[in-house]
Amino acid sequence: MPQPRKKNEILYFVLRNAKLRIGVAVVFLFVVLALVGPLLTKYQPRDYVAPGVQPPSSEFWFGTTSFGEDVFTQFVYGLRATFIVGLIGGGLGTLIGILIGFIAGYRGGIVDEILNMFTNIVLVVPSLVVLLIIAAYLEVRGLLFESVFIGFFAWPWAARAIRSQTFSLRSRDFVDLARLSGMKPLKIIITEIAPNMMSYLLLVFILQFGGAILTAATLDFIGLGPTNGVSLGLMMNNAVIYGALILRMWWWFIPPGLAITAIVGGLYITNVGLDEIFNPKLREM
């Protein structure tokens, strides 16, 4: 049901919402840095560029590591990895959540029971520990592999939330009408139910995106991230292992953690802002 007037209204609230502006600005800043950053540096993340343990200077913006690597180079390449994991892992988690949530919520009955049980089981198992034990046995791990596996274990809460939303939409009049007119279930879900949940699905995706980034950082920090390339979690891992704390090399461990906090925090705040826009009840708070 298209409503041309509504678009302007949403745009109005988008521009007026401070939380959304701040959140999007922060995330956007880091996206730009991830895209442009590698072009600003002439080194590769693992290159030896200068004697180690140098604080930030005009030549090495973020200083150098104990091994004489350029922290800024590692940082911008790590940012890329972070966004890739968020996009693929979060995207996959959302997709599986949508699939299971829609089927369980729309079908109901025994299908719902089985899917619900499956969801609850995956929900209880601490996904990080499973990821950890899988990663520990693999000799070679790629970024794509990490993202996909994170997605495989991240979907349960999304499925649960989408299921209950679908459940409440299923018994609405317009869905009944579609069913009476002989529409196929898949078409009903796509054309009648999904459009009414678009805003909600977007919120789920944003949270999954942030969650995937945090999970990846945890895995990388343990040393079970991708075996090739750098990531923000791996930078913190190296900093801790090679005594950056005692050597007071703050430039080594502050940027990666700060970036993750800012990106994930920015995503969360964007989420709240969007929630206020989509849900008029929350607007005036």
Next chain:
Amino acid sequence: MRRYFERKLFIYILTFVLAVTIDWLIPRFMPGNPIQILISRAGLKAESAKLLYSYYMRAFGLDVPVWRQYLNFWIALFHGDFGISIWLFPQPVIQIIMRAVPFDVLLLLPAILLSWLAGNKFGAYAARSKWLDNTISPLGYILTATPYMWLGIMLGWLFGVILHVLPFSGAYSYSMMPSFSWAFVGSLLQHWILPFASLFLVMFGGWAIGMRNMIIYELEADYSHYLEALGAPRKLVRNYAFRNALLPQITGLALQLGVIVGGALVTEIVFSYPGIGYLTLQAIQNHDFFLLQGCFLFVIIGVLLANFAIDIAYVLLDPRTRAGMQGEG
């Protein structure tokens, strides 16, 4: 209520069986032979490598049919037999883990419970006043977005290195032996503060935000408006909202357990705190697959027990589950 518990218990048992199966499956069906990897890493001569290979085959119990291996795994499990550690040869894995468990309890139980209680209290305050909302909410969002290890690193750097007031490595002074003396307990506490604080703060942020949002949601509910219309004091309405908002927060605690486990793991690594998380790292670095399997199972058991405790708490707080009318979905 019985049905509620039966359902839950069924899920937990199924989860446990699945977890044990994963634990058994992964080392056996991963690409690459872990035993070969183990041996090639040891860098032995051909003869001793062969000897070691047959030893590992027997040790892993890989010389019998697959179904028998699976059965043996379960039997050993119920005897508390998790194998022998390779890293700390020849100590049994169960002994090593049992030494680590008290530190996990000491660190995690207070961190989880106190952050949950404090987060809920402050979240409820934040929903009450504009001023608190403008301070607690942004702080909450920043804290909950912070990776556990980074907050740990920052606290260790700030209090351990720069201010030099707190130790940030180990569970007690390396020059001490565990004993029931005041000096030891004091050292234990000192070493406990920073890992506790970093876990507490990150979790606190999440709970505070959750509670704030839930209260605002509850205050929009019909019963709140009705009470207000009746002229009930604001405090009373808030109290009802708080009690109702607590229930999703309990469910949230159950949902968050997996994330918390991951957070505890890296926090222990940052502070070299000798719990299961730190043990897991040692197991990975030393390619001690038995120890890794044992750690995995203990984490699962811990999470399941915690889930069960949360279910009981839920029943105690929500009369509806007791009456068998409805529970959480």
